[in-house]
Amino acid sequence: MSRFREELWQVVGGVYEQIAAHPFLAGLTDGSLPRESFRHYVVQEAHFLPDYARAQAAVxxxxxxxxxxxxxxxxxxxxVEVEHGLVVxxxxxxxxxxxxxxxxxxxxxxxxxxxxxxxxxxxGTFGEALGALVPCYWFYARIGEALLRSSSPDPLYAWWIETYGAQAYQETAAEALDLLDELPLGADDRGRLLEKAxxxxxxxxxxxxxxWRREGWPCG
Structure with a gap:
């Protein structure tokens, strides 16, 4: 019997491939990413990660x-301790x-x-909440693992890559995926989980x- 994560990957894998091919990640690996784009990313992570931790606590x-x-x-x-600490x-x-x-x-x-x-x-239900969280776990683990093979000539980018490529983060993501596979779900619940993911x-x-674009608000 196939694991539920395989069904989930059929839904989100195409998005991951678009992320993996994004020039931001290519620039992290070869060191060509403009520092201002990485700075923008880090600043936005300072806003995002506390809410991500709140979402995990809610789950x-x-x-x-x-x-x-x-x-x-x-x-x-x-x-808060590791990822947000890295951002600081x-x-x-x-x-x-x-x-x-x-x-x-x-x-x-x-x-x-x-x-x-x-x-x-x-x-949401526990299944919906888990579906919403799993892509971040899974995508970052896969990105970190892939980029770690070549790392980066830029020490700042290499530092970021090593955090998400590290065995500790890989194990954290694996535990979330194991929970996903073990979750008893009916057809309707599976559909809602996949939609959130x-x-x-x-x-x-x-x-x-x-x-990459250093996005800001278009007005105000």
Whole structure:
């Protein structure tokens, strides 16, 4: 019997391929990414990651068993400690404090993605919430693993790649996928989960593209 993750990949894999081919990631690998695009990405991550941790905590609160509660509560804490900690250090490399980054508004893609995640994980079923979270886990693990093979000549970009290519992050993503495979779902529940996953996969592409273009609000 095939695992549910394989059905999910049939839905979101095409979006991942578009992300993997995006010039932002190509530039991370060969070092040609403009520093201002990476700076934009890091600043937007400073807005996004606290909400991502809130979404993980909301999933923990809705989890059906103690093991899943523990998994997502731990992941929420690790998002703040490791990923957000990395962002704070990267901001410092640009001569910025986190307070400076927060003076820059969250862009359209960041605000939309954060709001969708927090709403879905707070108000949806556990399956819907898990579907909304899984693309970020899975995509970052695959991107980190792929980019780690060649790393980057730019030490700042190599530092980022090593975080998501590291075995610890790969194991974190694998645990989320294992929970997905074990989730008992009817046909309607599976459909709603896949719908949420496709939406957040698209937001993932938008987030990378927004950094590449250094997206801002078109008015105001």
């Amino acid at each position: 923990a609160a809705r989890a059906p068993d103690p093991a899943a509660v523990q998994t997502f509560a731990r992941d929420a804490a690790m998002t 250090e990267l901001l410092a490399a640009f001569g910025l404090e986190e307070a400076d980054a927060r003076k820059v508004p969250a862009g359209p893609a960041t605000a939309g993605y954060s709001s969708y995640l927090v709403r879905t994980c707070s108000l 496709l939406t957040t996969a698209r937001f993932e592409w938008m987030f990378w593209d927004a950094a």
